[in-house]
Amino acid sequence: MDAIGEKIEGIGLQNEKEKIEFQNAINELTSAEFESLSAYILKIAGCETYWRTPESHDQGLDAFGYLSFLTKPSGEWFAGVPRLILLAQAKHFSTTKVGSKDIREFIGSKELAIHKIYSTIDDRYSDLDIPPFSPVGLLFITTEEVPLTVKRLGVRSGMVILSSDDLHDLLVSNWTKRPKKLTRAWLLKELRKSIKNIPKAN
Secondary structure: OOOOOOOOOOHHHHHHHHHHHHHHHHHHOOHHHHHHHHHHHHHHHOOOEEEEOOOOOOOOOOEEEEEEOOOOOOOOOOOOOOEEEEEEEEEOOOOOOOOHHHHHHHHHHHHHHHOOOOOOOOOOOOOOOOOOOOOEEEEEEEOOOOOHHHHHHHHHHOOEEEOHHHHHHHHHOOOOOOOOOOOHHHHHHHHHHHOOOOOEOO
């Protein structure tokens, strides 16, 4: 639609082609790169601090970050710190679909992280601190479209689920300098540029 509500021919088709190019670009990312992208999404969400987790033994969490919802000059608080803890899991699928099992496993990983129950000998992660009653938000990020059953589970559980189309809308709108026609090669370059300096959790 233009400014006066008239339909502009070809705009919808152009957007669909762009989303296909974007889908092809994120499919070319490695699983590790896609996990770093999940941390970049936390940055876009407003997290002041955010990390990606190590590629092995990540305990079901691929990224996490902290988002303050109250601020004051001193930065000191008498009691609890007013911040939201965001946890992200990234699933880089190209031939399989996300299932309800993946969502349930992510919820389980969150509960284990709250109680600091990990499968490794050392405590993971020193950068992640989840007090028992702090608000926690979950973001499940995937390269594929999401079945209706999974969407329904996300809605009822309060989990945010981002598909390829969601990622396109979030990321492309944040790139101010872009060519008139977005190609797979250009999108892939921008994606890799976005995740270049994502910090890794300790």
